[in-house]
Amino acid sequence: MAKHRTQQAGAWPRLRLEDWAEARDTLHMWTQIVGKIRLDHAPPANQWWQVTLYVTPRGLSTSTIPYRTGAFEIEFDFVDRRLGIRVSDGSRRELVLESKSVAQFYAEIMGALGELGIHTRMYPRPNEVALAIPFPEDHRHAAYDPYAIRLFWGQLLSAHRVFGEFRSHFVGKASPVHFFWGAMDLAATRFSGRSAPEHPAGGVPNLPDRVTREAYSVELSSCGFWPGGGEEGGFYTYAYPEPAGFADHMVRPEAASYQRDAGEFVLPYETVAAAADPDRTLSEFLHSAYVAAAELGDWDRAVLEADPHHWEHR
Template sequence: MSDEWPAFDVERDAPTFALLHLASQMLGKLRVAHAPWANHGWHVTLLPVAEGLAMPPIAAGGQRFELIIDLCAHAIALRTSKGVRDKLPLQSTSIAALHHDLIDMLDRHGLPSNFNGRPNEVADAIPFAEDDLQRSYDRNSAERLRDALARIVPIFERFRAGFAGKASPVHFFWGSFDLAVTRFSGRSAPPHPGGIPGLPDRVTREAYSHEVSSAGFWPGGVTAAEPIFYSYAYPEPDGFRSAIITPALARFDETLGEFVLPYEAVRAAADPDAALTSFLQSTYDAAANLAGWDRIALEREPVAP
């Protein structure tokens, strides 16, 4: 097996990531419509799995079903507790056609298929059913995203394991199309100001009801951009933006309001795992120290497998 992290190219990869972003929103919105609400909206996130990204199972009519964005088979795969297996290819389609075919596949198996039809957190969002633009899908772009997640997820999981306090799973937010892990101080936070385009303020305020230090990986999505790692704190403590963060290529992005580290800087590092771990740890250290978290009570040594 190669030790090299896969390389990304915005021009080549952006069309595929845009399609996957919108496809992931359909799965997430299905879960919003048919699963009970959990704190911080964690119940609707997708989970990184070996094949790609999975919607947690939904209960329906005495059975459970799940959908997976399968980046090995290049399809949306359906699996049910009664043994049903079906799939919907991702290649060479429009979002409208994918939306229609997903609903048709669920209806064909007697499963719930209704969900909100407008993308979230997308500027000038076009309803799925009306997005007739022909989308290109490059299998290699999708596989490199899958392989990057295979490298990143274990590092995030190891980082999460060093926290004894409340922490999120390592999960994937389909609204913004990013992998994230979040630590909580245990203290309530002031109401979030909201105002995130395409995201109801009530959802944002539920997500940030308590003080957090959060980090993640954003490969780009409907917005074509160089992939980055990020880290932020809410509420942001005084002095956070000027904190010394490692590795040296990390910086605070005033537009995003968070520390960022280019994915390419990690990929090209002599030890990518160590470079990413130092970014996660140093940004958390800055947030926790400046905000006065009870680190003795909240932290622990990660337990080896």
């Protein structure tokens, strides 16, 4: 359990990856199952935006999913340790979030949907992981640490706040701040408006090339947070296609570094959490990396950017 080895520090919770690795991997598989349910029913959206989850005041949610003439929503409630399924006809079901195998979680949620009259088809294997155990057969991942997962959710809340403010400076096409269950990362992406070269085949385990081709069909600058890549997780930012000189551009703060194997700038979560002003430190990272991508990529910044408070003076 992480409770005895980690601590919460203000708005930026501290959580070492080694203290919740098993619970993290189990939660990852659970979010994949819920995300695939949304994928089956939500209408397509560019760059696969229809598949993501969203940070809520209690956890992670699918948001409203259309179904026949009604709708439903699935939410991980990390406060009350429940997974709630709510339907527009007033019916609902709940699952307890506790230590249980992925196979049991899969059976429970599919059973609950069936009781509610919601019929779902999915490819019952995880994506973007090297070991893709079919959900009905996965008895390996079976840990739930409520304390650690609440800390992780607190990290998502803080990252979401800063990503949202960063997004407000851009008036071109930009994604919501959303949670991609494939890699288990919170992300926000800006687009130049120009088409991008076709993404190379392969490179992402257990993910069809058609998915990456759509995700990277437009020139972009993306940032995110994921529970990996450092002692307490990490922030990242990258550009596709990567413009010449991007890797050598100065990105702040000094603790940020370019990882050539991944093709992205990274900043350890612990650097942000320990800073005198964590929000400002992360914002500096996001803005300076975006400027590198936009300047070197010759984006039309005058058209794509704006002071987020400009309408207050009209």
